[in-house]
Amino acid sequence: MKVSEILKVIDVDVHNELKKPQDLVPYLPEPWKTRVAASGIGMMGSGYWSPVGGMRKDTKPPGGGVEGSDPDYMLEQLLEEYNMEYVVLTGILYNISATHDPDFTAAIASAYNDYLIAEWLPRSDKFKGAMVVSTGDPLLAAREIDRIAGHPDIIEVIISSATREPLGHRMYHPIYEAAERHGLPIAVHPGTEGTGGTGAPTSAGYPTRYIEWHTNLSQMFMAQLTSVVCEGVFVKFPNLKLVLLEGGIAWLPHLMWRLDKNYKALRAQVPWLTRLPSEYIRDHCFLSTQPIEEPDNPKDLIRLFDMMDAENILMFSSDYPHWDFDAPDAILKRLSLEARKKIFYENAKKLYKL
Amino acid sequence: MKVSEILKVIDVDVHNELKKPQDLVPYLPEPWKTRVAASGIGMMGSGYWSPVGGMRKDTKPPGGGVEGSDPDYMLEQLLEEYNMEYVVLTGILYNISATHDPDFTAAIASAYNDYLIAEWLPRSDKFKGAMVVSTGDPLLAAREIDRIAGHPDIIEVIISSATREPLGHRMYHPIYEAAERHGLPIAVHPGTEGTGGTGAPTSAGYPTRYIEWHTNLSQMFMAQLTSVVCEGVFVKFPNLKLVLLEGGIAWLPHLMWRLDKNYKALRAQVPWLTRLPSEYIRDHCFLSTQPIEEPDNPKDLIRLFDMMDAENILMFSSDYPHWDFDAPDAILKRLSLEARKKIFYENAKKLYKL
Numbered sequence: 001m002k003v004s005e006i007l008k009v010i011d012v013d014v015h016n017e018l019k020k021p022q023d024l025v026p027y028l029p030e031p032w033k034t035r036v037a038a039s040g041i042g043m044m045g046s047g048y049w050s051p052v053g054g055m056r057k058d059t060k061p062p063g064g065g066v067e068g069s070d071p072d073y074m075l076e077q078l079l080e081e082y083n084m085e086y087v088v089l090t091g092i093l094y095n096i097s098a099t100h101d102p103d104f105t106a107a108i109a110s111a112y113n114d115y116l117i118a119e120w121l122p123r124s125d126k127f128k129g130a131m132v133v134s135t136g137d138p139l140l141a142a143r144e145i146d147r148i149a150g151h152p153d154i155i156e157v158i159i160s161s162a163t164r165e166p167l168g169h170r171m172y173h174p175i176y177e178a179a180e181r182h183g184l185p186i187a188v189h190p191g192t193e194g195t196g197g198t199g200a201p202t203s204a205g206y207p208t209r210y211i212e213w214h215t216n217l218s219q220m221f222m223a224q225l226t227s228v229v230c231e232g233v234f235v236k237f238p239n240l241k242l243v244l245l246e247g248g249i250a251w252l253p254h255l256m257w258r259l260d261k262n263y264k265a266l267r268a269q270v271p272w273l274t275r276l277p278s279e280y281i282r283d284h285c286f287l288s289t290q291p292i293e294e295p296d297n298p299k300d301l302i303r304l305f306d307m308m309d310a311e312n313i314l315m316f317s318s319d320y321p322h323w324d325f326d327a328p329d330a331i332l333k334r335l336s337l338e339a340r341k342k343i344f345y346e347n348a349k350k351l352y353k354l
Numbered sequence: 355m356k357v358s359e360i361l362k363v364i365d366v367d368v369h370n371e372l373k374k375p376q377d378l379v380p381y382l383p384e385p386w387k388t389r390v391a392a393s394g395i396g397m398m399g400s401g402y403w404s405p406v407g408g409m410r411k412d413t414k415p416p417g418g419g420v421e422g423s424d425p426d427y428m429l430e431q432l433l434e435e436y437n438m439e440y441v442v443l444t445g446i447l448y449n450i451s452a453t454h455d456p457d458f459t460a461a462i463a464s465a466y467n468d469y470l471i472a473e474w475l476p477r478s479d480k481f482k483g484a485m486v487v488s489t490g491d492p493l494l495a496a497r498e499i500d501r502i503a504g505h506p507d508i509i510e511v512i513i514s515s516a517t518r519e520p521l522g523h524r525m526y527h528p529i530y531e532a533a534e535r536h537g538l539p540i541a542v543h544p545g546t547e548g549t550g551g552t553g554a555p556t557s558a559g560y561p562t563r564y565i566e567w568h569t570n571l572s573q574m575f576m577a578q579l580t581s582v583v584c585e586g587v588f589v590k591f592p593n594l595k596l597v598l599l600e601g602g603i604a605w606l607p608h609l610m611w612r613l614d615k616n617y618k619a620l621r622a623q624v625p626w627l628t629r630l631p632s633e634y635i636r637d638h639c640f641l642s643t644q645p646i647e648e649p650d651n652p653k654d655l656i657r658l659f660d661m662m663d664a665e666n667i668l669m670f671s672s673d674y675p676h677w678d679f680d681a682p683d684a685i686l687k688r689l690s691l692e693a694r695k696k697i698f699y700e701n702a703k704k705l706y707k708l
Contacts, residue, residue, distance in 0.1 A: 031622065051622040166558040166566075199554050202577035203547060203570070204520040211620040212520075212584045215613050216557070219573040223556035230566045250608035253654065257647040258602055259569050265678065266565040268385065268405040293611040300607065300661045307654045324619065 046195045048213040052323050059321030068321035071123040078320045079126055082328050085345065086354055087320075089120055090130045090158055090245065094189045097160040098196030102136035106144065109134050113148045121153040128352065130158040130187055136197075138171055142178035149182035155352040158187040161217075161247065162198040167224045168231030176237045185241035185286075185351060188224060190217040221247030222255050225281065229259065232272040234280045241351060242285045246319060250293045253307040256281060282309060286351060288317035289343065290326040302334050311339035315348045400549045402567040406677050413675030422675040425477040432674045433480055436682050439699065440708055441674075443474055444484045444512055444599065448543045451514040452550030456490035460498065463488050467502045475507040482706065484512040484541055490551075492525055496532035503536035509706040512541040515571075515601065516552040521578045522585030530591045539595035539640075539705060542578060544571040575601030576609050579635065583613065586626040588634045595705060599642045600673060607661040610635060636663060640705060642671035643697065644680040656688050665693035669702045 003009065018024070021040035025033055031051075039049060059077065061070035068074060079087060093112045096105040113131045121129050131148045133141035141159075148154055157179050165171065167188070179186050193213065194201035201207065202216045203223075221244050234240060256278035263270070263277050273280070295301055305311070319325050332340055348354070357363070372378070375394035379387055385405075393403060413431065415424035422428060433441060447466045450459040467485045475483050485502045487495035495513075502508055511533050519525065521542070533540050547567065548555035555561065556570045557577075575598050588594060610632035617624070617631050627634070649655055659665070673679050686694055702708070 050620065052619055161558075164559050166556065166561050168566075169562070193557060199557060199559055201557055202520065202581075203553060203556050203574045204515075204577035204581060205518050205553055207520050207577070207581050208523070208585065209623045211613075211616050211623045212522075212580050214620070215580050215584075215609070215616050216577055218608070218612065219576055220557045222573055223558040223561070223570055226566050226569050227556075227558060227561050230561070230563065230569075248608065248612055250611060251605055253649065253658070254572070254602065254604035254608065254647065255569070257604060257649045257655075258572065258645075259565075260650075261645065261648050262565050262569050265406055266404065266568070269563045269565045291612075291615065293608065294615050295607065295611045295661065296614075297661075301611075303657050303661070304607070307649065307651075307657070 046193065046201070046213065048194070048201075048210040050210045050214075050323065054323055056321050056323055056325050071120055071127070074320070075124055075126070078318065079124070082318075084126065084328075086126050086128050086348070086352075088128050088130055088156060088348075088352070089116065090187065090189060091116065091132060092191075093132045094158045094160040095192040095195070096132065097135040098162055098192040098198045099134070099136065100197045102134060102140060105134035105136050106140040109141075109144055110147070113144065113154075117148075117151055117154070121151075128153055128155045128354070130154075130156040131184075132158050133175065135159050135163060135167075135172060135175065138174045142174040145175070145178035145182060145184070149178070149184055155184065155354070156187050156243065157184050158189055158245075160192045160198075161188045161190045161220045161224055162192040162195065162201075163224070164198055166227030166231075168227030168229070168233055170231070173233070173236065176233055176240050180237040180240040183239070183353070185243050187243040187245050188221070188247070189245040190220060190247055193217060193220055217246075218248035218251050222251060225255065225285070226259060229277045229280050230270050230273070232270065234284045235272045235274075240284060243288065243315070243351075244285060245288045245317065246290060247287065248291070248293065249287050249289065249308075249310070249314065250301070250304050252281075252287065252313075253304060256308070282313065286313055286315050286347065288315055289331060290317045290319040291324045292326055292331045298334055305335070305339075311335070311342045312347065314343045315351070316344045400547065400555070400567065402548070402555075402564040404564045404568075404677065408677055410675050410677055410679050425474055425481070428674070429478055429480070432672065433478070436672075438480065438682075440480050440482050440702070440706075442482050442484055442510060442702075442706070443470065444541065444543060445470065445486060446545075447486045448512045448514040449546040449549070450486065451489040452516055452546040452552050453488070453490070454551045456488060456494060459488035459490050460494040463495075463498055464501070467498065467508075471502075471505055471508070475505075482507055482509045482708070484508075484510040485538075486512050487529060489513050489517060489521075489526060489529065492528045496528040499529070499532035499536060499538070503532070503538055509538065509708070510541050510597065511538050512543055512599075514546045514552075515542045515544045515574045515578055516546040516549065516555075517578070518552055520581030520585075522581030522583070522587055524585070527587070527590065530587055530594050534591040534594040537593070537707070539597050541597040541599050542575070542601070543599045544574060544601055547571060547574055571600075572602035572605050576605060579609065579639070580613060583631045583634050584624050584627070586624065588638045589626045589628075594638060596639045597642065597669070597705075598639060599671065600644060601641065602645070602647065603641050603643065603662075603664070603668065604647045604655070604658050606635075606641065606667075607658060610662070636667065640667055640669050640701065642669055643685060644671045644673040645678045646680055646685045652688055659689070659693075665689070665696045666701065668697045669705070670698045 259277040613631040
């Protein structure tokens with residue numbers, strides 16, 4: 001006998017589903033109408049939504065598919081257009097480090113690395129690959145580096161800048177040990193700040209909008225670099241190189257000065273450092289150029305570059321196909337030809353042994 | 355009848371107490387022995403311990419008591435020694451904002467403000483006071499501003515830079531509304547990052563040591579300033595001034611450039627801003643000088659100051675009696691006399707209407 005034959009029933013929790021988030025569009029005022037129509041209710045995992053989208057609009061492959069997902073179109077639109085010698089394919093899957101399950105993310109990393117080797121690297125000698133690992137389980141990450149690093153076109157290990165613990169912590173050292181042993185630099189890339197198992201995207205908590213979230217990304221790099229240097233990663237792994245991708249540049253003199261000053265007073269806490277923190281940074285770190293800062297007075301950037309020995313520490317990056325792409329023709333025009341040669345080509349050629 | 359008369363008893367949770375943390379000293383190796391002997395197991399609430407202590411060793415009052423707690427000795431050792439016209443007493447209790455109970459911290463704020471007015475401000479015309487409020491309950495904070503702001507020697511409201519939500523969030527606006535109404539600047543001061551109810555002291559999580567924690571403090575100011583500007587605090591409160599105390603200086607050009615660049619692309623998110631973010635910063639913000647950055651090449655700091663119009667945005671601070679005290683005779687020697695006049699005196703005189 002059914003309960004309803006003898007009892008009246010009220011169910012107090014029944015979920016009516018949206019067919020799609022856009023069902024709400026007719027009921028929304030602007031500017032929310034446009035946002036939800038374009039991107040639904042969430043976006044970018046982080047919930048921080050860019051009003052200009054995440055992609056350069058003209059990078060959509062003519063044959064369809066996601067921007068940046070067609071090797072041939074990338075070869076034409078980026079490498080041929082700007083006559084590039086090599087490009088480092090950094091993918092987007094460094095974001096797996098923000099996900100909670102370390103076994104799942106280790107599996108995704110392996111799948112991506114095999115896909116990269118099978119479907120991208122053979123397409124052009126100009127393609128060089130950054131293999132991805134998840135920082136969720138550093139021992140599994142080290143095992144993956146051992147599995148993949150021998151491939152001649154894999155020239156870097158990429159991880160997310162967003163972490164729950166700063167990257168200098170010793171739990172991450174197996175990753176650095178494996179990378180150093182195979183002669184691969186570690187690249188760190190933003191984008192997952194505030195998602196998954198990471199903390200708030202700023203030390204002050206969660207900002208409201210993408211413009212703030214994006215502006216704040218540089219702070220993650222300051223915190224990570226401070227941690228890596230102070231924890232003695234470059235003392236323990238003297239041949240390790242660190243590439244800070246897309247984290248901004250102009251903050252570096254400030255950080256080096258502040259850290260060096262503190263070192264002079266507080267070096268008892270980091271007795272393994274036998275030189276100024278800035279010296280380890282100069283010897284072990286590279287920063288990518290995009291998104292390049294654009295002061296009102298362009299000479300200010302040049303003055304700042306002088307303070308950080310920029311011609312030996314910067315490497316060009318475009319961030320193709322993302323919205324804030326920098327073309328090599330558009331940036332650093334005021335630098336000397338000699339400095340531009342290093343930043344556009346020689347620093348990367350030497351670092352990646354190309 | 356007692357249970358023990360019929361049952362044998364094992365108690366599996368009995369706490370043997372240390373008489374004092376120093377009981378462990380004989381059992382510790384160096385460097386931990388020295389640390390625990392000096393400071394016990396915790397320190398500074400944050401757990402980040404400074405190997406040089408928190409205080410300038412010679413600031414201990416001859417009559418006893420905590421460094422900086424004797425008005426007469428401060429008058430002699432600081433104001434007379436350096437012939438200062440005025441000093442702003444900032445106290446240490448901005449840290450109450452990190453405590454969880456908003457009623458308790460509102461009571462502590464009121465008690466401190468009454469103590470400041472009763473026991474410090476009458477001691478010298480040169481003493482000016484920063485009243486403290488807890489950001490834990492912004493409406494109670496606004497009420498406290500209304501209660502205290504009329505005192506002629508209260509010239510500022512001070513809060514902690516460490517928050518769980520960025521300071522631009524609208525929950526804090528009652529504090530700004532009250533401060534603006536009374537013509538008092540809001541000062542923000544570091545020190546409680548990572549304590550109480552605040553988040554991790556960096557976006558990357560918890561660094562290990564004081565040297566990292568202290569270096570990272572500047573990032574909190576970048577995040578807070580980005581939030582305050584983007585949330586339109588200076589549009590809503592056009593006469594409000596913000597004083598960033600002890601958060602570093604040399605990061606400001608970077609932040610203004612990055613924020614202005616993002617504004618140009620993403621201004622749809624912040625339509626209330628009708629000018630570049632950097633213009634709001636220049637019009638509404640002041641930074642204190644200590645701890646001043648010290649690049650290897652002192653000219654680099656002057657070049658950086660030029661990029662941020664430093665002579666109109668900086669105000670001198672010593673941080674007396676803390677360990678990293680800057681004497682007015684020791685800093686900014688390479689600036690023009692005109693710029694030093696503004697930074698040492700005129701900017702503060704104008705801001706605080708002295």
